[in-house]
Amino acid sequence: MENTGFRKTKDFAPGNCPVSYCMNMFGGKWKPTIIHMIRTDRNRYSLMQKNILEISKQTLTNQLCELEADGIIERLIYAEIPPRVEYKMSAFGLTLLPIIDSMYAWAKQNMPATLVHDCMKS
Numbered sequence: 001m002e003n004t005g006f007r008k009t010k011d012f013a014p015g016n017c018p019v020s021y022c023m024n025m026f027g028g029k030w031k032p033t034i035i036h037m038i039r040t041d042r043n044r045y046s047l048m049q050k051n052i053l054e055i056s057k058q059t060l061t062n063q064l065c066e067l068e069a070d071g072i073i074e075r076l077i078y079a080e081i082p083p084r085v086e087y088k089m090s091a092f093g094l095t096l097l098p099i100i101d102s103m104y105a106w107a108k109q110n111m112p113a114t115l116v117h118d119c120m121k122s
Contacts, residue, residue, distance in 0.1 A: 025070050026096055030055055030063045035093065036100055038073060043087045072096065 026035060030052065037048050048060060055063075064087065067073045072093035078084040089097070 022099075026067070026072060026099075028063075030059065031067060032100060032103060034060075034063055034067065035072065035089070035096060036104075038087050039089055039097060039100070045085065067093075 026032060033052060034048060037043070037051060042048060042051055045060065045064070049055070049057065052060070064073070064075075068075055068087075071090055073087045074090045076086045076088060078086070
């Protein structure tokens, strides 16, 4: 999947801020969730679409393209009929998992109890 579209925030890093760099790579509304899903073996487009009800097909496609273009995930195409496509974390992408784990732990401590859902096992 080649991302040919323009990304507004790709090069946005005021003052060369490392936090802005991180947010450009994997921040936003959907990328952390997509990374988490791929890591928990919900690594096919249809599974992600079913599990993230609020995301549009186009947005999911765009986010997957950006994650792949940034080297965070890899797209695996199996020569089957019908063709099967899966995503996996790249070696570079695996370096983000401690950050995702920290986000999860922080949220478990700070979310209102009525909102907590153990998505790590979902």
